[in-house]
Amino acid sequence: MAEAAPLPLAADTDSLAGGGTAVDVRAVSHQFRLSGARLPVLDGIEFSAEPGEFVALLGPSGCGKSTLLRLIAGLERPTAGEIAVGGRPVDRPDPSRILVFQDPTLFPWASVRQNVTTGLEARGVLKQERGRVGEALALVGLAGFADAYPHQLSGGMAQRVALARALVNDPALLLLDEPLGKLDSLTRLTLQTELVGLWQRNGFTALLVTHDVEEALLLASRIVVFSDRPARINAEFRFDKPYPRHRDAPDLVAMRRRILGALGFAT
């Protein structure tokens, strides 16, 4: 894991270093309507993230963490409460805060380059910013795959493309919904390291939903623990350790025990 040092600030990728933004979630509750019945998924969520912070949202599968990310991304409006990003209320999706899903969800009909271009083209800034596409692909180590189609990529490569597709827009907030959840464990280790590198060099605020305690501790400086559905915030842990972190470092192991305790697993 020695290569977890921050990626070198190559001159040709400088334009992708934008900086982060603050996130404020105030008393947010949310319900789904399923065939008439109301299913509460979030219950009075209250938390905030500082600009450039890496926060992990940890909790059991299906507890509503992903819904919270969708709300912050602006894909849906909360039933109650308010969400603000960078001091401005969220009322619709915006390319300054980008959600990366567990499935890469690349457009299968578009090449890797066209996939990464989507955000720039949709906003009509492709002409001025075309150079970013190559930078973003280089940043995730896929410079040679611009003309490949998604079906030709492995799971890890596809998720890298999804990251490039997000980063090309220089988001101030990156919402990561278990982005490594479906990858094999070795690819996962590599991408965890790369994710830290991208975060350190670009400076965006990152909210990572995961149910993997170790992943949360390897990546985040703060860990918010959610209860089962409807999700409430159970506990918060600060873990300000330098990177690269090691999964068997004593302080990490100790913290993992505390967090597992908070999740209801006696160790």
Added chain:
Amino acid sequence: MTDAAQTFDDLAIADPTSTFGGIWRSGVLAALSWAAAALITVGLPDVVPWGSAKLFAGLTAGAAAVFLVLSFVVQRLGRAGEVLRHYGPWFVAVGVWLALWELATAKFGWLPKPFFSPPHGILNVYVTDGPRLLLCIVYTLRLWSLGFLSGIVVGYGAGVALGWSKPFAYWGMPLLKLIGPVPATAWIPVTFYFFPTTFGASIFIVALASGIPVAILTASGVGSVSRAYYDVGRILGARSWYLIRRVAIPAAMPHVFVGLFMALYYSFAVLVVAEMLGAKYGLGWYIQFQTAYSGYANVYAAIIIMAVLCAGIVRLLFVVRDRLLRWQEGFI
């Protein structure tokens, strides 16, 4: 590695498309069967004369000679040689078929005139009625292309609107479902009222037959695009128009092509009927005209042209589809 190569060679020898001792077996057999067809055609007298027997015998004998030459050189022809070898058994079978066909019709009269025609009878139609058939091909292609193209353009536009917009779907879908199953030709009485010329009415019938399957399949394609793709688009800053152009339309393409293939077959099917509406030329018109005068050899001749045209256009659509849906490779 060598084992695998060995097995492959064994297979190649067992394969009838292969060569044996440097000579292409199917090529020799094809030369024999085509030569037999030629000999039967000139050697035995016609029960009733059909004309063009010598020309047909000359052509089949020429083909036999070509197959004979190919039997020795096909290995040196590379890619084209491989294709020829693949179709070797077919070449043999067609020669046998031509020979039997000659015997059953012209030579022994088991299948009598005028209901059946020997191959040289059909050839005689092309020789004697060639210019008129060419004109018919042009007329048919003009009617078909105008009808098909206008049909699929309108059908596609309607399909995208129906699949994308809720109000469109609310008002349009029931209508489409009601009209869809009605054969296009059932609208002939109405079209006579609305279209000033019979040519316009014919185009409309072909367009209707092609447009409806495209509209239905496009609508279902656009409607079934995974919501996750729209979510990604919206997150990246896309508005409706961009989502339609860059997400809904390409994602629906596989469905659209199913619709296009259906449209092709329907349009060919109504072509003959559409040419009943007072057309002066056209393959459908020709078939009806000749049927009325018991010119069955002419009917077969026109049917063969139609079949070849249809197959060619279908093939063309496959090429277009494979280019446009290249991204689907691997999960078709």
